[in-house]
Amino acid sequence: MSEDPAEGSAPVARVDGNTDDKTKKAGSGRVILTSLLVPVLAFVTTLFPWIHANVSSVMSQVDVDVKGTDAAPAVSALGLVALAGVVAVRIAGKVLRAVICAVIALAGAGTAISALTAALNPQDAAMTKVGEATGTNGPGGSYVVTVWPWLTFVLGLATIVVALWLWWSSRHWKTTSRRYERESQHSVQKGDNPHADDIDTWDSLTEGEDPTR
Template sequence: MSATSSVPAWKRKSTLVMLAILAALAVFGTTTQTWLHVSIAQGAVQQSDLNIPGSKAAVAVSALALVALAGALAVTIAGRVARIITGVIVLLAAAGIIVVVLGVLADPSAAAMAEVGKATGVVGVASNAATTWFPVAAVIAAAVLALAAVLILWAGRGWTVRSKYDAAAAPGAQPAPGAPIDEVDSWDRLSRGDDPTA
């Protein structure tokens, strides 16, 4: 049985990174949809034709989703220390998304105020804003993203080193006898004072 097959799927690097990427994309995808339906009070007339997407109702969510996506992608090539840093960044981005979206859900009228002001030309116009299900979906996706980040931080401690540069940095690591030497290996040996032509 191979080492990879003995590791549970939920601990594998490929599984957790893919989960984080999909969750970040899901959050970003919700921001392209309508988050708020607004009825604007103008005298005795009610207008219900203003729909506000998540990218305008909560600008920070789109930015944080992109940060989380970049962090999840960076995990695929990060070493041990960089993996911890990027994992923490992804976790903080997920937490930030949840906080911002909960603010929109708690007070949709305040979240809609800027767009209502642009639509009416008057700042502070009273509006009756209602949320759609997309902010809730964003919170769920962000919670999955946070879970993936926590699992990356926890399970990532046991992930094997994939890079030959990381392997070379390991104590006592030496190239196998008779292994082919490329230009990079030659430069590494020269920097250690060895003659690669010997």
Template sequence: MKGSRRLKNISLLGAIVLSGLTLLSWTSQWFTLTLGGSEKGHAPLTVTGEAAAPGLVALALAGLALVAALAIAGPVFRAVLGVVQVLIGFTVGLSSILAIGDPIAASTSVVTAATGVSGKESVARLVASYTQTAWPWLAAIIGLLTLALGIFVLVTSRHWPGSSRRYQPAGSEPAEPGANPVSDWDTLSGGSDPTSR
């Protein structure tokens, strides 16, 4: 029992930490762009995860909501939530890899806001160079770890202890005499003594 509770706690704590790290990567600097051409002399532009991978915040919040659901879910629903965790991890990783693969395309919104120039090709012509921080790679690793955690939940969740009694539906346990006054009154009216059961 203690081992199964530990598995559950590890899963819940891991999901909280990874969701928090996803949020942190979303707010961190991913790229720095230097513009050329008619925009030469413009200050370098800082691109955060918010612009490069805007979906990360929604994925992080979904991960936190998933923790709350996992804490009270039954065995079947835990398996469903494990699949959702895998999908969240996959999407976080994919968003990060796409930004790493094409930093200029991922930074288009920032360039457009600073210069008024829109369109992928027009923006690409403006960017003379860019540098990349470690955050996009860290976000990709966080996505991979989140995916692995989802698999861990799928494998171990059937061994977790059940949720506490307060989360179980009413009527899941047989009522004792005196627990339901209306039912006891009906029984007494019918000529039976409800306390004799």
């Protein structure tokens, strides 16, 4: 009695051809979301007081709180550049991704330098805001640096790391634009000859083949 070879055999796992694509998309999504967090935090830190200044005006002593947007205006702009770069990496081609990652790294370096400059030279960083509050230029007094510019400095360095991470991870991502281009080319080719299936059927008949097989 012959035994069915299918009986007793281990079940064969079916591998979906789209599994790798889905995994890559999920992985790239996590990388993008995590990378967005760093420049967002760097931007948020500029909304808090970086410097507490106690200076003398014409009449009395004045307390002035200088936010990061006033102490280091470039940080906000660089944070937005980094954010836009992270979003653009996902839809760019491989060569353009490297360029965008370089821009993100430069934005991170600029953020770190601007924050460090404000932290080391608080009087110069607060000069504009203090001048508006006291009506004088370069008033003497005490300047206390808060933790926020130092945190921004760290986040600027982290943005550089994020840029390197994006570049390394994106090497294995599929190019979205090329995929759309292939799909459009395929649709155009089909649209050029809408009777291509009918022609193939007629050719099969003339060669004595059954086109219904």
